[in-house]
Each structure stands twice: as C-alpha cells, then as structure tokens.
Amino acid sequence: MRRKIPSNSALMAFEAAARHGSFARAADELALTEGAVSRQIARLESFVGVALFNRVGNRVRLAPNATRYAAQVREVLDRLERDSQDLMAQPIDGGSIDIAAIPTFATRWLIPRLKRFQDKHPRITVHLAQRMEPFILAGSGFDAAIHFEHPAWAGLHTHRLLQEVLIPVCHPALLADGEAEGALDRLPRLHRRQNPDAWQLYAQETGIRLRHPAVGARYDLHSMLIEAALAALGVALVPRLYVEAELEQGRLVAPWPEGRSIAKTFCLVLPEPIRLSETPLQAFANWILDEAKTAERLA
Template structure:
C-alpha cells in the first residue's frame, strides 16, 4: 500500500516555521526565500486538508492541530536524523548491535566485560540503550534486551543469565567500632526506592533483628547505593554480582549472610531463537551466556 506521506521539503519547512513562529526565520535557517516557505506550507496544508497556521497580516500562529502535528513531525525528523547519523557512522566492513538494558547492570557488569567481546569480535560494535522498565521489543529499534524477567517478554525468547541475590555491604571503616552482629541495627541503612521492603524481607529471611527497618536514605538505582556505601554513608543492600570487584579489593565489606530469596532473574531477551538470528546476535548471545556461567561459578 502506498503511504500518504508529505514531502520532506514541506515537513522541514513546516517544522522550522513552527519552531520559530515565523516564516522569515524559517527561511533564514533553511537558506530559502520566505515565499518558498509559505508555498511549501501551503502545499502541506492542501495535502493534509487541514489549516496548520493562522495568518494575521505578516504574522503567523500555529493552530491547535498545527501544534500537535509540529510536535509529531519534530520527533519524526529528529529520529530520522539520529538513524541517518547512526548508519553514516557504521564501518563498511563491520556489523552492529543495539542492546537495551538496565543502567546499573550495564555499568557494573556488562561494560567491564565488553572488551573481551570486542577482542573476540572486533568487527561488531555493541550500542547500549538505557531501559529501566520492561518494554515491547518488537518495533523498539533494538536487537535484544538484557533485563529482568517480566510478562512483557511473553512471546520472546528469554535466556536466564544471573540471579539477583541481595547482600548488605558497607565501607570497612564503619565496622571498626561496632560488631558485625549488631552493626546492621546500629549503622545507617540505605534503601533502593523501588524496593522499600528489602530490608524488612532481609531481616525476616536471616533472623537478624532490625529496629525500624524502613528508616534510612533512599536512592533510585543500585549504582547509587553502591557509591553511597563506598562513600561510607551506611549499609546498602545490593546484588552480589555488582560488587564482586569491590569485595575482592577490600573497598567494601560484607560480613553478613546473603539474602535467601532471588529478587530478580536477569535474562537475555531475543525476538527469535538464537539459531535463527543473524550472525552478530548469535555471537553476542553465545558470549554473554558463557560469561554468565563463569560468573555463576565464581559466586558459588
């Protein structure tokens, strides 16, 4: 079916005129005459069958339909510009992947391991996009997602990677004057805003007594909690696989037991089976599945 889409010239003229509120300024930006802008917008209005601007003498003002359409056109043109720049930056002999993932997982686990993937596959560029919540993968513009399990992925191919088990951690200096057995009830407790009951659940699972477990500063991301713990602000309840390096280096201490409940399971989500995916996706999928197995062995 033939698409009913206005010309790019008309859309660019309209978007510039709408943004500036002036045909003359739009003409200056696009290096054309004011008459050319007026003609392009007239053709666009005729094509759509809708008046977009109110003409008042030499002045113009967007009508309500024009305001809505301007926002939509601007978003479409911006996306087309980004996509074009993206393709122009691709090497002719390489491939690329767009992976959507949770920001803390990307910063604390995935990115530190990506040099190993690049060493094995130097011609594949991996682009990461932040997605804090599950989304519809089809039509999203990404090749795969690394996210926690969720009904939103129904119909997709999910491959479990890592189980999120929480463990309390703090700066070692905070334990110098208190015993570990009572420290959790004495030291400031740090919370993740999206999981306000985490400390209460941890206390119930482990049998550790916590007075007023909900008291303490709140942060949006596990990455923030980890940085707060490193700064000595208190005890943070975070996934162990995020802080293995800090524990090994002695920058964080964890003398308490891990939580007994798996908070979340992170998975690789693909739109189709690995065997039917294009080669760059197959290579990345196999690599990250192998990496998750190594990490699981280390944790055990």
Template sequence: MRRKIPSNSALLAFEAAARHGSFARAAEELSLTEGAISRQIGRLETFLGVTLFKRVGNRVRLAPNGMRYAEQVRETLDRLERDSLYLMGQPLEGASIDIAAIPTFATRWLIPRLKHFQRRHPNVTVHIAERMEPFLLAGSGFDAAIHFEHPAWAGMHRHHLLEEVLVPVCSPALLAEAGADVSLDDLPRLHRRQNPDAWQIYAQETGIALSNSAVGARYDLHAMLIEAALAGLGVALVPRLYVGAELEQGRLIAPWPDGKGIAKNFCLVLPEPIESSEGPIQAFAQWLLEEARGVAN
C-alpha cells in the first residue's frame, strides 16, 4: 500500500515558513518565490485536510495543529539530514561500525587504544556514541555496546572485559600543602553523583574513618572527578584503569588502598555471538577482548 507521506518540497516549505513565521523569508531561504511557498503549503493542507496557518491579510501565523506538526516535521527532517550526512561520510571502500559506550570509558580507555585497531583494520571506521544507561540494543542502530554488567542486557551476548576498581587519588600538591600527618578525613572529598554512597562503602571496607562521608562536591562523570583531582580540588574515588597514565607520570598519587568492595565489571554486549557477527564487528570484538586481556594480565 502506498504510504501517505507529503512531498519533500511541501514539507521543506512548511518547515521553513513555520520556523521564520513568514512565507517571504521561507521563500528567500529556499530560493523560491513567495507564491511557490504559498502553493506548496496549500497543497500540504489539502493533503492533510488540516489548516496549518492562519492567514490575516498579508500576515500568517501557525494554527495549533500547525505548531504541533511543525515540531514533528522539524525533528523528522533533522534526523533525515543526520542520517544522510552519516551515509555520505562512509568510506567508498571498507566498512564502519557503531559502538555505544560509557563516556569516561570511551575517552579514557577505549579511544587511546583505537589506533591499535586501525593499524590492524585500516578499512574499518569506528563510530562511538555515549550511553550512560543500558538500552535495548536491537533496533538501536548500534552494532555493540560497552557497558557495565546489568540485568537489562539479558538475552544479549555479554563478554567480560575489565573490572572497575575504585581508588582514591589526588594531586601531589594537595597532599603537600596539607602536610605529612594529614589523614584522608582531613582532605576535601569529591563524589560521583550517580554513586553517592561510594565513600561510605570505601570507609567501611578499608576501616579508614571518615567523619562525614557525604560531604564534598558532586560531579556527573568520572572524567570530571579526575580533572577536579588534577586541579587540586580534593580526593576523587575513581577507577584505577582511568588514571594509569596520571599515576605513572606523578600527576596524581594514590597513597590509600583500593576499594575493591565497590568494583563493577565492564562488558562487551553484542546482539549475536561473536562467531556469528559480521566481519567488521567480529574483528572489533576480538580485538577489544585481546586488549582487555592484555590489561588484566
């Protein structure tokens, strides 16, 4: 059955006129005459059987139905443009894959290692988008996800990557300014908003006394916590695997024990078994598991 979809020309004319609140300005943007815009919108209204604009003399304004439809059309056109530009940017030879990942894992662990994958598979382009929460992988447009183990991934094929072990870190300057006898309880502590009881759990596990474990600034991402610690704002409880370079360079120090009781597991989530996956995603999955084994060992 033929789809009941208006013409692209009519939708473009309507969206421009709705955005500008003017047929004349829409005509200027689209390099058409004002009469052509008016005719396109008239055809659209006839097609829909709905009045989209109220016409008062030479002026027009959106009717209530037009306001709702304008938002929907704008979203659809924006999405179509993004999808079209995405395809236009694909390599003529080769392939691409889309990976959803936790933001700080992507920036602090995955992206710094991607050059290794590119050397091995120069014709595969890896696109990465952030996803903070688990989601339905099927139909999402993503080939795989890198996330924490979670019941929401039931039915998907999960492969363990790494353990997220939290460790308190701070700038050496912060500790030097506080003096040699300073305790963790004397220093400002930084928190991740999504894990507000992490310091309390850490204190219980390690036996380090904290008079008020909830006091301190809160940040959304571990990446923010790391930057705050580097800036000398306090002690951040962050995954050790994110700060390996800073600890090695001496830009951060970790004089306190790890908090293994608040560890989580990262996993690679695939819609199909690795052996059943298509070439590029299979290659990426195998490479990622090798990289994770190399770090774990």
C-alpha cells in the first residue's frame, strides 16, 4: 500500500516558509522563485486538506492549527538530513553510531581517548552531539547517551562510568608560597550557573570558612570555568577528571580537599542490554566501560 506522504519539495517549502513567516525569504533560502514556493505549499494544503497559512495581502502567517505540524515537519527533515549525512560519512564496509554526551565530558575526557577506539575499530565512525539535559532516547536519532544518573533514564539500561568529584583549582600564580586554606576565602571564586550552591556545600563538607560563598562570576559550562582558572581569574570548583592533564603539567594547582558530597555519577545509557555479538554500539559500549575502569584504577 502506498504511503500517504507529501512530496519532500512541498514539505521543505512549507518548513522554510513557516520558519521565516515569508514565502519570499523561503524562496531565497531554497533558491526558488516565490511563485514556486507558493505552488508547493498550495499542493501540500490540497494534499492534507487544511489551510496552512493565513494570507493577508502580500503577507502570510502560519495558521494556528498548522503550528504543531510545522514543528513536526522540521524535526523529521532535520532527522532525515542528519541520517543522510551520517550515511555519507561512514565507511562503505563499516558502521556508525550517534552518541549524545554532556559537552565538557565529551571534549575533556571522551574525545582525547577516542583514538584508541578508532585504532581498535577502524571501520566504526562515532558521531558526537552535545545534550545538557536528559531527553527521551527513543526516536531521538541517538544510539546512546553519556550523562549523569537521572530518573529520566528509567526503563533504559544504564552503566556506571565515572564519579564526578569536584575540586577547587586555580592558576599557581594566584597562591603565595605555602598558602592554601586562607587563600580560598581571599581569591575570587568562580561558579557554574547550573550549580549555584556548590561552593556553600563544599565549605560545609570541608569545614573551610568562606565568607559570601555565592559571590563571584558565573559560567554555563565546566569547560568555561577551567579556561577562566587557567586565565588566573579565580578559583574554579570543577571535576578532577577534567583537569588531570593541567594538574600534572603544573598549569593548575589544587592544594585543597575534594568535595565528595557534591559528586555525581556519569553513566552510559543504552536502549538495550549489551550483548555478546559485536555491533558498532556494543563495541563502543564495551570499550568505554573498559576505559572508565582503567581511569578509575589509575586515579
């Protein structure tokens, strides 16, 4: 039975016009004439039996009952484009996987180790995208996620990777010889916007006195905090696993205790159990679990 699906050309014209609120701007984007865009949308309206735009003179406005359809079409087209690009990017005799990950974990921990996976599985291409918040994995286009443990992953298969243990770090030039605990209250403190109480919780756990623990510049990402600490802007409370190289090189120092009470757990989230057969996703899952075990053993 033939599927009742509009043409791609009509859907692309509709999505562009809905996004721009203009047939003319949609035509510019698609390298078509305004008349061609109008005809494509008229065909789509005839196909679905619904007026998708309200036309007032030379202006168009998305009809209220078409707003949800526009968002759905945009999502489908984005998914189709991403899947096509992924297919073009993978080796002819290989496979590929799409992983959603917390951005700083991806850049500071995962990517520096991916060469080892590539050497072991040269025919598997790993595509990475960032996701700050938990999401519905089914239908997302992602094969797996690397995120914190969260109730949102209920019903999925989660595998513990690493513990995110926070530690204060700063540029060595900010500390006088032998100075440590007192300097933590003296120096500017840098904050992650999503965790505004971290310094207060750290002070309560360690017993280090901090006046006005909430005062200081705020950043969205741990990677921003690390760069700010490297620039000698203050003391950053960041996961130790993100700054191991900088600590070893002496570019950052950490003469203060770790904050264990504010730790979180990274996990690998899979839609199905890891099985013995060697699919690309299973190969990646087994590899990253081994990498995490090795990292914890060496910590």
